[in-house]
């Protein structure tokens with residue numbers, strides 16, 4: 001039933017948004033989050049994903065604004081060391097929900113803002129949206145973020 005609904009949505013929506021036409025890219029952030037994280041990866045898969053995700057983090061330019069430690073070192077965005085614990089605390093300590101929130105935030109930070117919106121330190125900077133990242137790359141990117149301490 002759910003699959004049929006998704007198929008119907010995909011058919012109706014085909015062509016209505018640019019990103020819907022790119023293979024592996026899902027326009028709706030919530031659907032993208034569910035596709036990227038139908039489950040929590042096993043520890044072996046998580047390690048492989050984190051390696052791929054590290055490259056995506058560089059390739060997408062995340063590191064131009066974010067440090068991957070707890071130290072901000074003058075960058076334009078909040079440091080991402082320990083981000084998984086912080087997001088978990090905000091998402092009912094549910095590891096699946098927390099991962100899905102990260103996907104939605106990365107795709108559309110204006111619609112799914114993080115904890116630092118309006119902080120004086122980041123007032124001048126807006127995190128850019130990433131609507132064209134394929135779901136499997138988002139899975140890898142978030143598993144990389146999950147390893148940051």
Ligand code: HEC
Pocket residue numbers: 057060061062063064065066076077078080083086102105106109112113114115116117122125126127128130141
């Ligand atoms: C132009 C600078 C910039 C770039 C590039 C950028 N960000 Fe951000 N990011 C920010 C700012 C500013 C915030 C704080 C506003 C907010 O929380 O929504 C933020 C917030 C976040 C948060 C939430 C932090 C929290 O504690 O709630 C995460 C996670 C994040 N970014 C990940 C990423 C990832 C992954 C990428 C690459 C795909 C990226 N960012 C690219 C500037 C940037």
